[in-house]
Amino acid sequence: MQPLPQQWQVDSGATGDLSAAHAAKLVCELRQAQPATQCTEKFEATYCSVKTVAAHSASMAKLYFYYSSMNAGKSTALLQSSYNYKERGMKTLVLAPAFDDRFGVGKVTSRIGIEAEAITFVAEDDLLVAIEKHAEANPLHCVLVDEAQFLTKAQVFQLGEVTDKLNIPVLAYGLRTDFQGEPFEGSKYLLAWSDNLRELKAICDCGSKATMVVRLDQNGNAITEGSQVEIGGNDRYVSMCRKHFKEKYFA
Numbered sequence: 294m295q296p297l298p299q300q301w302q303v304d305s306g307a308t309g310d311l312s313a314a315h316a317a318k319l320v321c322e323l324r325q326a327q328p329a330t331q332c333t334e335k336f337e338a339t340y341c342s343v344k345t346v347a348a349h350s351a352s353m354a355k356l357y358f359y360y361s362s363m364n365a366g367k368s369t370a371l372l373q374s375s376y377n378y379k380e381r382g383m384k385t386l387v388l389a390p391a392f393d394d395r396f397g398v399g400k401v402t403s404r405i406g407i408e409a410e411a412i413t414f415v416a417e418d419d420l421l422v423a424i425e426k427h428a429e430a431n432p433l434h435c436v437l438v439d440e441a442q443f444l445t446k447a448q449v450f451q452l453g454e455v456t457d458k459l460n461i462p463v464l465a466y467g468l469r470t471d472f473q474g475e476p477f478e479g480s481k482y483l484l485a486w487s488d489n490l491r492e493l494k495a496i497c498d499c500g501s502k503a504t505m506v507v508r509l510d511q512n513g514n515a516i517t518e519g520s521q522v523e524i525g526g527n528d529r530y531v532s533m534c535r536k537h538f539k540e541k542y543f544a
């Protein structure tokens with residue numbers, strides 16, 4: 294057994310009173326001092342004397358990306374997760390892009406009717422600063438982001454900072470690709486940088502998993518040009534498997 298270095302040793306009588314923030318700091322120091330290959334939860338459990346639940350949960354903050362095509366129930370899943378936190382007496386913060394006004398600014402609404410208040414943001418907002426400010430005023434246990442495909446690259450980085458620096462888990466929900474089959478900026482970097490990727494599944498008419506989104510005009514023809522961020526209008530967005538997306542898109 295490798296002895297625990299002096300700076301990580303904590304008076305065992307004090308561990309029970311460690312605040313989550315203090316415990317998190319100790320875990321972070323442990324991580325930074327160790328080669329990446331040794332920095333596993335097992336290693337921490339073995340050598341780090343900070344064994345409180347607070348320390349464990351604080352060290353577990355992660356960035357999650359729940360991705361899918363249209364109509365897979367992303368907003369429903371977000372609202373359910375937020376509810377689960379609140380049911381256990383914990384506080385959540387729901388964020389949504391400001392330009393998504395389908396159901397009114399400042400609200401996330403699911404197709405099955407449940408909804409929650411949301412704080413809106415624009416591309417220029419620094420989400421680390423905004424969330425940190427919010428967390429100073431209210432205890433915060435989880436951040437949930439709706440329509441996360443519209444995040445900028447910088448904002449995805451900031452959400453990573455929220456998990457790593459503030460130790461608050463972030464759950465982002467978004468579309469993987471647009472109606473041209475191109476990745477959204479937010480989704481591209483969430484797929485690249487998230488700790489955990491989870492797919493929410495939608496089904497194509499053929500019964501296969503629908504991984505693509507096709508944008509149809511009033512006559513049911515695929516639209517192949519236009520803005521990535523346009524929402525609403527008379528166009529319909531339909532989820533399809535790749536094979537049927539191609540048949541429709543290149544028809």
Ligand SMILES: [Zn+2]
Nearest residue numbers: 497499534537
């Ligand atoms: Zn299909």
